[in-house]
């Protein structure tokens with residue numbers, strides 16, 4: 001083995017903001033290396049230096065022992081590096097095969113050699129047990145399959161280093177297994193993988209070693225076999241006393257009062273006759289596989305999807321919710337799964353995003369008080385530990401996990417009857433998840449009903465009083481959270497009793 005990539009004494013600043021300091025980082029051929037750290041620690045920025053998106057302010061990069069300065073993403077790619085970012089970079093209107101060979105089309109002299117490209121695609125598909133029609137228009141594929149296309153692209157470009165930034169966030173369990181198989185195959189081909197993830201189980205499963213960053217610095221590199229979940233959290237946070245809370249120790253559900261929400265026989269083309277109640281202060285988890293249509297159910301409650309049948313009662317009164325605006329005026333809040341499209345305006349400042357759903361609170365007469373908005377936003381930053389330099393920064397400058405926390409912060413202190421969390425901890429680091437859980441607890445404590453969707457079943461158990469199991473748009477089971485295990489929920493999801 002030899003070092004394929006070495007980064008020595010790397011610094012990176014954006015204007016006066018210093019993001020990477022004194023980073024030394026190297027990887028070997030055939031190694032699967034995890035890159036870990038809290039939200040905003042600098043993981044993506046470091047990878048963007050290797051990917052040619054950012055150039056370092058200071059420091060040297062050696063590839064196969066030779067110094068190199070990546071001028072742009074194309075240069076990095078040509079040098080044998082592929083980065084699969086959280087935001088996929090495929091062209092949606094092109095076919096699968098066109099995307100895979102984009103920018104490096106095979107030619108016969110001047111003509112594009114489609115036949116040769118198809119042959120090559122077929123070879124990669126055969127080798128990696130992959131089966132997607134090359135002529136499919138990319139936008140028609142699921143996010144998971146689009147992610148697979150990015151990986152196929154990296155493989156067919158014969159990259160030596162493949163960087164995966166939180167690659168499993170949209171994958172089902174089966175798809176995750178396929179990804180892990182691909183990773184071990186790539187390793188056997190002596191390829192180097194750098195794997196960014198907040199899901200430590202995956203790190204233990206696929207990585208040989210882990211580099212841990214904190215506040216723009218490299219804490220160290222460790223063999224995965226020498227690490228535990230707790231040790232990683234302590235290194236990431238610098239808090240030796242950090243403990244992982246495994247079980248919740250409160251219940252604020254007011255079962256002796258009438259339910260705050262009654263959903264009766266809700267129906268759309270995707271949702272089948274769904275009925276359930278939520279009590280004041282109760283936290284109800286929705287568990288199900290990716291694609292089980294949990295989001296489609298709550299979309300009816302929030303007025304995103306129009307119901308074709310059934311009724312919704314809030315505080316025993318029938319309500320008609322035809323839009324998110326009407327949902328909000330009926331005191332329902334939603335932290336959506338798709339933060340980029342539904343939760344945030346990326347080109348706007350953090351404080352205008354934070355204030356957006358409660359704007360009336362910040363008015364002096366008819367005018368919105370910027371100072372009040374800023375004050376509120378700063379409160380959210382404080383209570384959720386959001387890593388920002390100023391709330392006047394644009395949201396797009398924040399790391400992925402910190403953007404997610406801004407989405408949560410919008411609803412803090414809002415007068416609500418019901419709040420829905422849809423995959424709120426996606427991309428959130430293990431220590432910061434507790435901050436999100438605390439917001440759930442705070443809402444429940446004041447009598448607000450909470451619906452909590454997560455694909456992480458441990459998390460659903462950690463947070464819920466009651467769990468509804470969703471399969472193919474129907475609620476198929478109800479479990480009281482009374483000593484139940486992940487396996488119990490899995491059995492229910494798969495109908496194994």
Ligand SMILES: Nc1ncnc2c1ncn2[C@@H]1O[C@H](COP(=O)(O)OP(=O)(O)OP(=O)(O)O)[C@@H](O)[C@H]1O
Pocket residue numbers: 014017019037038039040041042043044045046387388397398399400401402427429
């Ligand atoms: N273009 C930019 N301008 C200003 N600051 C930036 C810019 N890009 C990143 N940053 C800052 O750099 C820091 C590191 O961000 P980065 O995205 O690398 O973190 P990360 O470790 O990948 O986090 P996450 O786990 O949340 O994805 C953050 O505080 C972020 O706000």
